Amino acid sequence: MFGTSGIRGPVGDEVTADLALAVGRAVGIDAERVVVGRDPRESGAFLTDALTAGLRESGTDVVDLGLAATPTVGRAVAWESADAGVSITASHNPPQDNGIKLWQPSGQAYDADLRERVEDRIRTAEADLVAWDAVGERTTVDATPRHRDALVDAVDLAEPLSVVVDVGNGAGGVTVDALTALGCEVETLNAQPDGSFPGRPSEPTAENCQSLASLVGNTDADLGIAHDGDADRMRAVTADGDFLSGDVLLALFGRAAADAGETVAVPVDTSLAVADYLAEAGIETTRTPVGDVYVAAAASEPGVAFGGEPSGAWIWPTETLCPDGPLAACKIAAMAGERPLADRAADIETYPIRRTSVDVADKAAVMERVRERVADKYDSVSTLDGVRVDRGDAWFLVRASGTQPLVRVTAEAREEDRAAAVFEEAQTLLSKATV
Template sequence: MQVFGSSGTRGVANEELTPAFVLRVAKAAGTAWGADRVAIARDTRYTGRMLADAAASGLASTGTDVDRIGIVPTPGAQSYAEREGVPVIMITASHNPPQYNGIKLVGSDGIELVVSELEEIEDVLLGETFTVAPWDETGRSRTIDGVTETYVDELLSAADRETIADANLTVALDPGHGAGALTSPEFLRKLGCRVVTVNGQPDGKFPGRNPEPVPDNLENLGQLVRATDADVGIAHDGDADRAIFFDETGAYVNGDATLAALAAAELEAGDTTVSAVNVSQRLVDVVTEAGAELELTPIGSTNIITRIEELEAKGEHVPIAGEGNGGIFFPSFRLTRDGAFTAARFLELVAEQPVSEIVAPYDGYANVRHNLEYESTAERDAMLDAAANHAQSSDADLNTRDGYRLDHGDAWVLARPSGTEPLVRIYAEARDTERARELADKLYETLSDAKTDA
C-alpha cells in the first residue's frame, strides 16, 4: 500500500498530513463504504479538530451523514462503531510526537480495517473515483454526547470488578495528556482502585511528556509510584490503545514481559497467539510451555488483526495477541487494542501478587532499540540495502517477513522501516545487555554509514 501503513496513515500535521489530504481520504472512505452514516472521533492533539472538520466535509460531499463523537480513545471509538453499526474515521497519531497527526479507519464491526479493505479505499483515493452527491443530498452532521461514559460502562461490565476491588490497589496513572485522560481515571476508580495521576489533563500539545510510553518519557510515573506507595503504575499513549506498566518499586516493566505474563494467564494447549516479527523470546517460551502455537506477522496492528481474523475463520482459538509496545488484543472482548481493558486484565493479576513477582519469570532478557531517521527515499533505500547485505554476510537464520531479522540462537537483531514515521528501527534481544547492544550497535553503524554515503 502506498498511503496506509502498519497502523493507518500519519505525518506532520499541516505539512504532510494536511486538511486537503484528510478531506480526500474521507471522500475515498465515504465512497468505498457507501454507508448512510460515519462517525468521526479524535484524540487530544492540537490539530485534531481542524482535521476532523476536513474529514466531516469530505464525508458530507459523498452524501454521508456524520456523527461527531469528539475526543475519545481509539478503543472507545471502536466501541461506538460496533454498538451503532457505523464505520469510524479516527483522527490520531497514537504514540507519535505532538506535531504529528493521522488517520485510522474502523469498520462498522468496531475493528480496524484489514489490508484488503484499506487497499479498496486506497484505490478510490489514488484513482480519485469519488462519489459526488448533488447539492441537496450532501450529508448532515450531528454531535453525539456521552460516548466516553458509555465506553467506561462497557469496560466495567467486562472487567473482574470484585477481584480488583477486594485488593484495595493504589494505581499511579499517566495518561500522557491524551484521550485516556477522559476515561481511564474514572474507570480505574470505579474498579475500586485509589488513583493518583500525572499528566492527567487533556492537552494536545503534550506539555508533560511525548505521547510514546517508553522509559525516557515516563520518569515522572516511576517517581509517582514511589512517592505514593502505589501497587502499580500505568501509562497510555495518545489515543490510549496501549498500556505500559511500572512495578511497586517504580521500576519500568518491559512491555514484552507484560505480554508474556498475560499470555501465560490466557493460553492453553491448542490455542494460537499472534505477534509480530520483533517478538520476544519471552512470548516464544510461554507459548512453548503452554503447548500453544505462535503466528508471526509484519509489525503493526493492521497486520495482526488480519491474521487473527484469518485464524478465527479457520476455527482456531486466539485468546490473546499483540506486541511488546503495550498494544494487546483480547479478541473475546473485542478485536482491538485497548489500553484500559489491558490495564484491568493486568490488575486482576496484581490483585493476587506484586507486579515484580508477576514479571519475574520473564526477566533475564535484555532489549536494545535504535532509531535512524532519514530525509529521503534514497537514504532509506541505502540503509535497507545495507541491512540486506549485512544479513547475507551473516551465518544467522534470516527472516524477511518484515525487514531483516537475524536469529543467532542466543540472540536476534532486526532492522525494518517504520510504518508510521521516517525511521529505520533496529531491535535486538539477548540474555545479557552487552550481547544485545553489540548486535544493535553493529547494525546501527552499518546502516548509519550507508545513510551517510547515500
C-alpha cells in the same frame, strides 16, 4: 500515504484539511454511516470538520464522538452499526503531527487491501458526491460511558487497588472512569486533555514516565498506568516503582489470556523471553509483522487467544480487534489485585535485548540494500517484516518504521556479551547500507 498505523505526519505539510477532505470522500463512496473521533490535538478539530465534510457530501451519515480514545472509536463502529470508523490522531507522535486511522466494524484497522483502495481513490480524485438535498447527517454521540461500562464488565477485581493513572494529557480518561467504577482509589497525572502534551511527551516510555514511576514507588499505590495521546497504548509500573518492559507485559498478558494449546500473536521484534515463558504453560506463539493491524489479523484466527506488541498495544479478540489501552489497564489491575505485579514479573527470565533507531533519507532504498547484503551472508533469514536473521543463539532485526523516516535495529541473545556482539553486527550492516 498510509503506513501500518494510518496516515501520520506534520500538520500543514503531510497532513492537511485537503487530505482529510479527500479521505472522507474516498471512504464515503461505499459507506453509509461512519463514526469519527479525535484526540486532543488542536489540529484535530479542523481535520475532523474537513473529513466530515467529505463524508457528508458523499451522502454518508457521520456519528461524531468528539474527543474520544481510539479504542472507543474502534468499538463504536459496531455499536453504532456503522460501516467504518475514523480516528483523527497521531497517537504517540509529537504535538506538531496529526493523522488519520481507519477502522473496520470488527475493530480491526483497515488492512492493506482497504488502505490501497482508499489511496487509489485519493490519487485519482474519485468521488461520488450527492445532490444538495441528499447530503449525510452529522450527529453527536458520547460513546465513552458505554466504553467504560464494557471495561467494568470485562474484569473482576479481587479487591480495590490504589492506582495512579498518567493520562499523558490525552484522550484516555475512560481508564480513570472505569477503574473508579471498579472501586479503585485513583490518582491522576496529566489528566487535562491538551494536544501540546505539556506534562510529558506522548509516548509512554520509561524515560517519559519517570514522574509516574517515582510517585507510585514512593507512595502506597499498588499500580501505575500510562497512556499515549489516543490511549491505544498502555504501559504499567509496579508498586515498587519499576516500569515494566513491553516484553514482560506481553508475556504476562499472554499467559493470563491463553490456555495450553492456544496461541498468542506477537510481532517479529518480540523478545525470546515471551515465547520461553508462554511455552512453559504449553502456549504457542505466532509471529506477525510489526503493527497492530497485523497482530489483530492474526488474533482473529481460530485458536489465537491474545495478541500484543511490546510498544504497548494489546488486543483481546473476544472484546475488540482494536488495541485497547484502557482495557489493558483494567486487566493489569485485576492481575495486580490477585498477585503483585513485581512478583509476577520476577517469574519471567529476561534476556539482554538492544534496540535503536536510525534516521535515513530513503528507508525503502536502505532496506533493499540490507536485504541484498543479508541474502549473501546468512542462511536463516526471514523477510516477514524487514529482515530478521536467526543466529542460533541470538537474532537481529532490521526494519523500516511504518510511520517515520527511520530504520529500527533490534538484537537479542540469552547472554550479554553475545547480545552486544550481534547488535554491533546489525548496526554495521545497516551503516554500510546507508552509504
